[in-house]
Amino acid sequence: MPVPSAPAADVPAQLRGMAAPGLSTEGRRLLAGLVDGSVPGPAAAGTLRLPPATGFAAGRVTCSTRFEEPLTLTPNVVFGGWIACLVDHFAGLVMLSALPDGTRFLTSDLKVTYHAPLRPGPVEVRAELSLCTTRLAVVEVAFEQDGHTGSAGRVEQILHRPQGVPGA
Incomplete structure (x- = not known):
């Protein structure tokens, strides 16, 4: 899926640490391959039943999926710990869509609200x-079912930009 282009001046100030929206980055190419199925997901994605993104743009990821019965502990309720895992998973996919080449990230804080x-x-x-600065990024994740937000999460990512990466 192509990444839409927009002038860097159109990027809000709170996202200035992000790669320019029209720039082809290694993360965006990897994410495009994951979305179209030409790149296999990591082994952990299969083990943890992590659904792939079904669409993305710079700084945004979407997924249309189906939660299955084996993901429940309480009858007919998807396990909340798995939802927390998905919050972290989708935050990581957003980071692939946003960061300049060479920038790495690690989750430093994760919060989930079960509505x-x-x-x-x-x-x-x-x-x-x-939010995306040279050292910190924040991703908001929402799960909608039957027209309502069932759960929402917020993930803070610590960024590391080696020498030579813009914004380092």
């Missing part, structure tokens, strides 16, 4: 970068 039980069935996931 209503998520159940087996169709789910829409939206993840969006809300």
Whole structure:
């Protein structure tokens, strides 16, 4: 999926640490391959049943998926710990869509709010970068089911930009 282009001046100040929206980066190329299926996901993605992104743009990832019954502990309620895992997963995918080449990230804080039980069935996931500086990024993730937000999360990522990477 092509990444839409926009002039860097159109990037809000709170996202100035992000790679220019139209720039082809190694993370965006990897994410495009994961979305179209031409690049296999890591082994852990299969083990943890992590759904792939189904769309992305610079700083945003979407996923249309289906939660299955084996993901429940309480009958007809998807395990909240798995939802927390997905929050971190989708935040990482957003980072692939946003960071300049050579920049690495690690989760430093993760919060999940459970508004209503998520159940087996169709789910829409939206993840969006809300802050990106040279050292910190914040991603907001929401899970919608039946027209309502069932869970939402916020992930802080610590960024490391080696010498020579813009913004280092």
